[in-house]
Amino acid sequence: MTTYRFTQVDVFGTGPLSGNPLAVVHDAHGLTSEQMQAFARWTNLSETVFLLPATSPDADYRVRIFTPLEELPFAGHPTLGSAHAWLTAGGSPRHSSVVVQECGIGEIPIRVSPESLAFCAPPLSRSGAVDRGTLERILDALSLTSRDVVGSNWIANGPNWIGLLLHSAQAVLDLRPDFDALGDLEVAVIGPYAKGSAERRAGIDYELRAFVPGVGINEDPVTGSANAGMASWLIPAGKLPPKYSVRQGTVVGSDGRLRVECAQGQMWVGGAVRTVTSGTVEL
Structure with a gap:
């Protein structure tokens, strides 16, 4: 060994232990993919x-991202959490206010400020209308009708997200998903x-929830990639303003806050990151 x-860091939180936890293993070039997946399964966090x-x-630097069940090419809260952990451990970026992370989908710029970090949303790998059968499956699993939904779209950017826009935040909070019916869909x-x-x-301004039962997490506390996908779909469509704030995690006992901004055609998703635990692990 x-x-x-x-x-271990807390991402997008408003205070102690209020965001989405992330486990970070530093200088991990000695580990195999199998060891990484085993440790991610053991931590049982949404991502390691x-x-x-x-x-x-x-x-x-480069990062590999694992859920308890699989490796992801990109994810939002691991991007900010990794950058924070790397900087805290003494990492020195080439540019003082921007860190560039390499991951499965390429390079992700991350803006650094004393209060928060923000990543530049990658392009959508899949967009456009959701087919009728898949949409009906989602509506059934969420106990919604077509009248409850303002719009739907593929917003894949690593994870294969499907986005729904509802009429109100309260309607989002009232959802009681049938996770078995959702299966491997990421909504x-x-x-x-x-x-x-x-x-x-x-x-x-907005409330967001993210359901990913297929990767071992029924509801993710706070989700950077889902918010990035929503911004990439809804801001150009004129259904979200170019700058807004989102709360996520309310139903699962978290209090995450994200700030989203479209600047010169790029979508930036940011929030606070705090170190909770530091030490060593034997693998």
Whole structure:
């Protein structure tokens, strides 16, 4: 067995232990894919990441991302959590305010500020209308009708997300999914808070939930990739403003907050990252 530096961080939280936890194994080039998957299964978090030397000359480091059941080419909260862990461990980016992460889908720029980190959303690998059979399966699993849905679209960007826009945030909060019926579908649902509501006065514009039972996590606490996909679909369509805030995790006991902004045609998704645990792990 070999000893590796280990960090566990909280991503998109509003306070202690309020976001999405992420396990990070540093300098993990001595591990096999099988060992990485076994450790991710053992942590039982939505994602566990392994920091590796970059293979691209333009990247600062490389990361491999695992759910308890599979490896992902990209995910949002692991991107910000990895950057935070890498910087905290002494990583020095080529550019002082931008970290470049290499992952399965390529290079992801990450803006660094004292208060938060923000990643640039990768292009959608699949977009467009959801076929009728798949949409009906989702509606049945969520106990929705077509009248409840403002719009639907593929928003895949690593994970194979399907996005739904509902009429209200409360409708999102009221969902009680049949996870067995969802199966391997990866579904994100967003809805707006009404103008003048307590949430709007507190700076929360939208509520989002993300369901991924097929990767071993029924509902993800806070999900960067789903929010990035929603922005890539709904901002150009004129259904979301170019700058807004999202709350996620309410139903599962988290209090995640994400800030989304479209700048010069690029979608940036950001939030706070905090170190919770640091030490070593033997693998």
